[in-house]
Amino acid sequence: MLKSVILPEAASADDCARAVLEAWPDNLVVHLAGLKPEQDLREFYGAMFDKIGHAEPLAEDATVGDRNSQRTGEVWMQVRYDPAIPDAYRHSANPQPLHTDGSYIPGFPNAGFLACKAMPKSGGATTFIAGKDVVAALQSEAPDLYDRLLAVDIPHARSGDRRVAPFxxxxxxxxxxxWNYYCVDTEADAEVQSLRQALFDFLDSSPMIAERLQRVKLSPGEAVLWKDDRLLHGRDGFDPEIVSDRFLWKAQVQVEA
Known part of the structure; x- marks a missing residue:
C-alpha cells in the first residue's frame, strides 16, 4: 500500500524519479522522505515529473468565487493555510474528508502529488486508505450501501467539468x-443525494475505515505521490500558529511506469 523511500537530503530529481519508478508498480502511495532540495520545490519536482511521465495543467484558484471558473491552466496550485480564503478545504485547518481528486474530471491523470514547503507541529498529515480496505469495510459494515454504490452512477461537477461514474x-x-462529497452535482436526483449523504456518513463513522487509515506527515522538502482512483485520501486537522503554517504544492501527474 505505502512505500516510504528514505533519500539523502541532497538527492537529485533523477534519484527521486528512479525511486518512484521502482516503487510505483507495487504500491498505491510513494513517500519520498528525507529530502531537502536547495532549489524551488516546483522546479525540483517538475524535473522529476519529466522523468516519470508528465504533469497536467489542472490547477485551481479557490480565491475565484465562481467554482465553475477556478481552473487556472497551470500545473501547480497551493494547499496553504490562509483564514482569509473562506470555504476552501485547501486553505483551511479543518480535517478534510476522504475523496478522490479526479471525481469531476474525465480522463484524469493517474496520480496526485504533494510537495511540502511547511508543516505545523500538530496535525496536518495526509490520510490514505486503499480501495480494497474501503470495499472490505462496506461489505462488512454496510452491505446494502455497498450494493447501492455498485449500481448507481454519481455525477460530479466543478470548474466547468462534469463526470458521471459509480463510486x-x-x-x-x-x-x-x-468520489468527492462536495463535488457531487447539486442537480442530481434524490436517489443520488441520498446515496451521497449515506456514503459520507459511512466514511466518517466506520470503525474499519478509521482502523485502516494510513498517515503521511511530510517534512519540508519531502513529497508524496499516490494512485488517485485506487484509494481515498484526506487530511487530519491541524493547529496553525501563523498563515501558511501548512503549505504544500500540489500537482496532478500521469505516471508512465
Whole structure:
C-alpha cells in the first residue's frame, strides 16, 4: 500500500524519479522522505515529473468565487493555510474528508502529488486508505450501501467539468473509486443525494475505515505521490500558529511506469 523511500537530503530529481519508478508498480502511495532540495520545490519536482511521465495543467484558484471558473491552466496550485480564503478545504485547518481528486474530471491523470514547503507541529498529515480496505469495510459494515454504490452512477461537477461514474467499480479485479462529497452535482436526483449523504456518513463513522487509515506527515522538502482512483485520501486537522503554517504544492501527474 505505502512505500516510504528514505533519500539523502541532497538527492537529485533523477534519484527521486528512479525511486518512484521502482516503487510505483507495487504500491498505491510513494513517500519520498528525507529530502531537502536547495532549489524551488516546483522546479525540483517538475524535473522529476519529466522523468516519470508528465504533469497536467489542472490547477485551481479557490480565491475565484465562481467554482465553475477556478481552473487556472497551470500545473501547480497551493494547499496553504490562509483564514482569509473562506470555504476552501485547501486553505483551511479543518480535517478534510476522504475523496478522490479526479471525481469531476474525465480522463484524469493517474496520480496526485504533494510537495511540502511547511508543516505545523500538530496535525496536518495526509490520510490514505486503499480501495480494497474501503470495499472490505462496506461489505462488512454496510452491505446494502455497498450494493447501492455498485449500481448507481454519481455525477460530479466543478470548474466547468462534469463526470458521471459509480463510486466503485472493478477493473481487472481491482477496485476503482470516484468520489468527492462536495463535488457531487447539486442537480442530481434524490436517489443520488441520498446515496451521497449515506456514503459520507459511512466514511466518517466506520470503525474499519478509521482502523485502516494510513498517515503521511511530510517534512519540508519531502513529497508524496499516490494512485488517485485506487484509494481515498484526506487530511487530519491541524493547529496553525501563523498563515501558511501548512503549505504544500500540489500537482496532478500521469505516471508512465
Amino acid at each position: 466503485l467499480r472493478f477493473e481487472d479485479g481491482e477496485p476503482v473509486l470516484n
